[in-house]
Each structure stands twice: as C-alpha cells, then as structure tokens.
Amino acid sequence: MVLLRDEQGTAPRDVVALAEVSKVHGGRVRALDGVSVAFTRGTFTAVMGPSGSGKSTLLHCAAGLDRPTSGRVLLAGQDIGALREPRLTAVRRRHVGFVFQAFNLVDALSVWDNVLLPQQLAGTRPDRAWAGEVLARVGLAGREKARPGELSGGQQQRVALARALAARPEVIFGDEPTGALDLATGREVLRLLRQCVADLGATVVMVTHDPAAAAWADRVLFLADGRLAGELHEPTAQRVAARMMELTR
Numbered sequence: 001m002v003l004l005r006d007e008q009g010t011a012p013r014d015v016v017a018l019a020e021v022s023k024v025h026g027g028r029v030r031a032l033d034g035v036s037v038a039f040t041r042g043t044f045t046a047v048m049g050p051s052g053s054g055k056s057t058l059l060h061c062a063a064g065l066d067r068p069t070s071g072r073v074l075l076a077g078q079d080i081g082a083l084r085e086p087r088l089t090a091v092r093r094r095h096v097g098f099v100f101q102a103f104n105l106v107d108a109l110s111v112w113d114n115v116l117l118p119q120q121l122a123g124t125r126p127d128r129a130w131a132g133e134v135l136a137r138v139g140l141a142g143r144e145k146a147r148p149g150e151l152s153g154g155q156q157q158r159v160a161l162a163r164a165l166a167a168r169p170e171v172i173f174g175d176e177p178t179g180a181l182d183l184a185t186g187r188e189v190l191r192l193l194r195q196c197v198a199d200l201g202a203t204v205v206m207v208t209h210d211p212a213a214a215a216w217a218d219r220v221l222f223l224a225d226g227r228l229a230g231e232l233h234e235p236t237a238q239r240v241a242a243r244m245m246e247l248t249r
C-alpha cells in the first residue's frame with residue numbers, strides 16, 4: 001500500500017523545506033526569525049517550544065496556510081511563495097493533510113462524506129476504495145454513516161486522520177492533534193500517526209506541548225523566540241521535558 005503520489009516518477013527527499021523563513025505579524029511581531037529546516041519523506045517530526053515561540057506560525061508557513069514575510073518554502077517540490085491563490089489552495093489541497101486540535105469536521109455530513117470532502121473541494125475524483133481502507137485502518141469501518149456528533153472525541157480525531165489520509169497527501173500537518181483528547185485516546189491517535197509513517201511512508205509534522213506526545217516522533221524540533229533552538233533525535237519524554245525546562249528557564 002503506497003500513500004505518496006509521485007507524478008514525475010522522482011520523489012524529492014525533502015517533502016517540505018524552509019529556507020531563511022521569517023514572519024512578521026502585523027508589521028511588529030517577529031514570530032519566525034530566519035528559520036531553515038527540512039522535513040524528510042517518511043519521517044515524523046514534532047515541533048515544540050514555549051508559548052508564543054512560533055510553532056503555529058512555522059506550521060502555517062510550511063503548509064501554505066500563511067505566507068512568510070521573507071524566505072522560501074518548498075512544498076512537494078514547488079516554491080509556494082511564487083504561487084498566487086487559487087493555485088496555492090490547489091497545491092495545498094492536493095499535497096497536504098491537516099489534523100487540528102478541534103477536529104474541524106462538518107457535523108451536517110456523515111463520516112464518509114467528511115472523509116471525501118477535501119477531494120470533492122479539490123475537484124478530484126475521490127478514491128472510494130482507498131477512503132474505505134483508511135477508515136478501516138483507523139478502526140472506523142462500519143461507522144461511515146454516523147455523524148461526527150455521534151462519535152467520541154477520539155473517534156472524531158480518527159475521522160479527521162482518515163480525511164487527511166484519503167487524498168494521499170505528501171505531508172500531514174498536525175496542530176496539537178491530541179490536545180483535546182484524554183491520555184489513552186491521544187496515545188491511540190499518536191500510534192495511528194506513527195503507523196502512517198511506518199506503513200504508508202507518510203511524512204508527519206506535529207506541533208505539541210506534550211513531551212510524551214513528542215516522544216512518538218523521530219525528531220523533535222525546538223523553537224524559542226521564533227528561532228530554532230536545537231533538535232532531538234529518537235526522543236524520550238524525559239529528554240524532551242528536560243530540554244523544554246532549559247528553554248523556559
């Protein structure tokens with residue numbers, strides 16, 4: 001089972017790369033300050049840092065949801081700074097999946113229609129067989145007709161994950177995807193994200209405040225005051241927590 005779409009027959013090693021990216025909000029707040037970082041295909045990266053350190057801004061710039069004030073962002077081989085709307089939206093819909101803290105499901109639609117919605121918005125023909133497979137993979141086979149409101153928080157986040165996977169994105173961005181879940185349910189979602197990387201070759205970039213969640217990643221990036229403040233490979237929750245203590249001291 002192969003998740004990644006590769007039209008050119010070549011797969012760049014880095015799915016997302018930021019070069020000297022700065023972002024100034026409202027002409028005053030320098031949320032990112034010259035960040036250069038790459039996200040390698042088939043890896044799971046967690047982004048951590050104190051509140052206000054620029055984590056969400058980094059995620060939004062990397063995903064093409066926000067534009068840097070300066071610097072370049074390459075997403076799925078394209079320099080997205082050069083793209084105007086609606087081309088940028090099209091690239092995002094085609095190559096990026098999102099999982100948010102608040103799930104962001106459409107309550108008026110069934111689970112099945114939620115999962116297919118991004119492809120319908122993108123105007124691509126939904127791959128129904130694959131959608132069924134990803135729903136089964138997240139443990140929701142048989143719940144296709146349910147409305148999100150009838151499901152638990154953990155189940156809703158699994159629908160959101162199936163929705164993110166259904167379009168076979170190059171990269172999945174998670175903004176605190178376990179932030180609204182209890183410990184056990186959050187762990188289940190993290191295990192699924194981990195499996196997406198291991199079994200499907202997905203690339204995952206996840207912002208989190210939780211050292212135990214970050215420990216599921218291959219690498220943890222630390223931000224402080226809009227700058228990279230180091231990284232940990234093969235992290236443990238203890239080492240992540242210790243590094244966070246140093247950053248907030």
Ligand SMILES: Nc1ncnc2c1ncn2[C@@H]1O[C@H](COP(=O)(O)OP(=O)(O)OP(=O)(O)O)[C@@H](O)[C@H]1O
Nearest residue numbers: 025026029031049050051052053054055056057058
């Ligand atoms: N739209 C905006 N307008 C003005 N300032 C903003 C905007 N978005 C973020 N900021 C500011 O930029 C800085 C970085 O914010 P960002 O949300 O990226 O940090 P964060 O590390 O994700 O924070 P948190 O952990 O609290 O979510 C903060 O000082 C924040 O107040």
